[in-house]
Amino acid sequence: MIIQSPVSDPLSDILSLAGLRAACSVRLQAGGKWALRFRPIELKFNVVRRGECWLCLPDQPPRRLQAGDCFVVSRTPFVLASAPELEAVNASEVFGPSGASASFGVGDEVELLGGSVSLVSPGASDLLALLPPAIVIRAESGGASSFAWLLDELDREWQSALAGAYTMCNDLLRLIFVHALRHHISTADVADLAWLAGLREPAVANVMRAIHNAPDKSWKLAEMADIAGLSRSSFAALFKARVGQPPVEYATRWRMRVAAARLAAGTGSVATVAASLGYLSDAAFGVAFRRVHGKSPGQYRREVLQAERRD
Incomplete structure (x- = not known):
């Protein structure tokens, strides 16, 4: 059997220098009138598993999210809400010390699953500079189902306490990030992609x-x-x-x-x-x-x- 070295892939090379480390996995259920403000460490990945809500970022029009939609936010404070005009509460006050799951508002018609990642090497800033404040992957697009499945697997591993779970979380986050970048590369305007x-x-x-x-x-x-x-x-x-x-x-x-x-x-x-x-x-x-x-x-x-x- 002949084993050949793979052809160099620039995106993989950049990712290998950035270093990804799992920070947390969280689950949110919400209902009624509600609005929460989040402040990502570096990158935050999310999927709307049930219901719908609004994603609001500074200086951008609100975006309506529906079940199956996924999104990535890079270092930018954002609000998730039942309506864009509502006053937001800091998510840290709702999730509490454990930060694993939270319920907010009245009812549970909306459910989101998320994961956070920190980039730990000195080259991470160059990678983050390539990203827009938010990438939204709609449910009807080809990449959304894989993205959602990976987040489900991340949640299971994070909660499992099984041997090797933290390594699995890091690897899953790497795959999630690659999916988000591929979607961005294939769908964004050339002028918004930098290198x-x-x-x-x-x-x-x-x-x-x-x-x-x-x-x-x-x-x-x-x-x-x-x-x-x-x-x-x-x-x-x-x-x-x-x-x-x-x-x-x-x-x-x-x-x-x-x-x-x-x-x-x-x-x-x-x-x-x-x-x-x-x-x-x-x-x-x-x-x-x-x-x-x-x-x-x-x-x-x-x-x-x-x-x-x-x-």
């Missing part, structure tokens, strides 16, 4: 995969244009239009993000990390790293280790 828009353009996506597959390579514009099957000028214009950065800059920034992840892992010296990424001198590596991250590789590693000790 994710490159994954919808075959010529650009091919080059992105090549860059991610060889972070130790000092990429040249001509090499990337050949992979795309375009002239250098046409490729450079297309790549920047879709990704928001010139192709050589994107390759350099990815190289430095990989460098940051390896430094944070603490498994090798700065010189070892530099050599693993194709740098012939520590000085050249340091200049490139400082230009992207604003600090030297050694300082970056020290700050990450200090933060881990504090946590």
Whole structure:
């Protein structure tokens, strides 16, 4: 049997650097007139299992949610309510210390299931910056049923206290997040996708995969244009239009993000990390790293280790 290494996938690469950690799984039943305000830690996933309600975010029109609809909110306070004009109560006052489940209002005609996730690595902020404040996946879309099933499994694992349950929760949240990102990539306007828009353009996506597959390579514009099957000028214009950065800059920034992840892992010296990424001198590596991250590789590693000790 021949086992081949999978082709590099830029989205999977970014997710592997972000790090996902389960924060909680919650269930809400509500009825009558009600409104609750939530403040997500990082990301909050939800599915409306029964009934309907409104999702309200700052500076956005309210969105009506029905049974089967799913949504993801990123670092943005939001309100769930029976009507958008109602005054909201802080959800923390309703869920109490355990935070696992709550009932609010009169009756239980509405039920929601949710899970929260924190992104624990230094590269997490770059990933969150790609997301809109909220992604709504309607019940009639192809991805909603898988999303809802995963949240059901998350709830069962979180409540089970079985061996390996926390690891299962982390893996389920990773799958939920991937489903949400795929939906966003396939349905959003290109202008709203930042560099994710490159994954919808075959010529650009091919080059992105090549860059991610060889972070130790000092990429040249001509090499990337050949992979795309375009002239250098046409490729450079297309790549920047879709990704928001010139192709050589994107390759350099990815190289430095990989460098940051390896430094944070603490498994090798700065010189070892530099050599693993194709740098012939520590000085050249340091200049490139400082230009992207604003600090030297050694300082970056020290700050990450200090933060881990504090946590």
